[in-house]
Amino acid sequence: MSGAGEAYPGESRAALRDGGGLFVTFEGGEGAGKSTQIRHLAQALAEAGHRVTLTREPGGTPLAEAIRALLLGPDNAAGDPWTQLLLFAAARRENIRAVIAPALARGEIVLCDRFADSTRAYQGGRLPDAAIETAIALATGGLAPDLTILLDLPPEAGLARAQARRRGAAGDPFEAADLAFHAAVRSRFLAIAAREPDRVLVFDGTEPEADLAARIGAALATRLAAAAPA
Numbered sequence: 233m234s235g236a237g238e239a240y241p242g243e244s245r246a247a248l249r250d251g252g253g254l255f256v257t258f259e260g261g262e263g264a265g266k267s268t269q270i271r272h273l274a275q276a277l278a279e280a281g282h283r284v285t286l287t288r289e290p291g292g293t294p295l296a297e298a299i300r301a302l303l304l305g306p307d308n309a310a311g312d313p314w315t316q317l318l319l320f321a322a323a324r325r326e327n328i329r330a331v332i333a334p335a336l337a338r339g340e341i342v343l344c345d346r347f348a349d350s351t352r353a354y355q356g357g358r359l360p361d362a363a364i365e366t367a368i369a370l371a372t373g374g375l376a377p378d379l380t381i382l383l384d385l386p387p388e389a390g391l392a393r394a395q396a397r398r399r400g401a402a403g404d405p406f407e408a409a410d411l412a413f414h415a416a417v418r419s420r421f422l423a424i425a426a427r428e429p430d431r432v433l434v435f436d437g438t439e440p441e442a443d444l445a446a447r448i449g450a451a452l453a454t455r456l457a458a459a460a461p462a
């Protein structure tokens with residue numbers, strides 16, 4: 233058990249950046265193709281000689297994966313929206329502490345499948361914004377992505393894709409919500425992108441997989457070139 237005075241990784245954000253790491257998140261609705269595209273990008277970056285750490289939320293560590301099972305299990309064991317908010321925050325804290333912060337400090341590129349914008353988009357309609365931002369701040373200590381790839385597509389298309397991928401198995405409780413909920417999630421993601429256009433790049437998730445992978449790879453190359461020391 234750590235001591236009460238342990239420095240939180242997010243408290244030394246400047247020190248994290250001394251390692252030269254780049255923190256990239258992938259966001260989007262159900263069936264947007266995040267997991268596929270994140271794998272393409274990880275492979276392209278590794279082939280270009282970069283050290284890459286791949287993780288996901290909720291998840292990334294044994295404890296956070298156990299929280300994931302509670303949150304996304306078919307029996308809806310995760311309780312009401314407030315409990316869910318706190319569980320997503322706890323899983324995030326764990327992923328940052330054990331995986332994301334150490335990889336950034338080693339100077340790696342961290343690719344994370346979902347992060348705080350998913351909390352804003354999915355929990356956003358159900359809880360006050362201030363509570364959501366407080367939970368995110370507690371979990372992250374202020375650590376935010378350098379770049380976010382938002383894969384945007386109509387929820388009808390994404391849900392159909394997610395359903396086909398499951399081949400008849402039940403979806404998680406969030407996926408099972410009605411179309412109006414998923415349309416609202418999409419609008420909240422797009423609103424975040426409109427507020428933070430430098431951080432959040434929006435891609436058309438209906439584009440063919442290879443074209444999209446090439447486009448995302450080019451965006452990363454541009455960002456890495458801009459971040460490289462002169």
Ligand code: TMP
Binds near residue numbers: 347
């Ligand atoms: P996925 O990673 O397989 O898409 O599943 C994660 C699900 O959890 C998805 O329905 C979105 C939801 N989610 C939230 O509601 N809030 C969060 O903060 C995160 C990370 C995910």
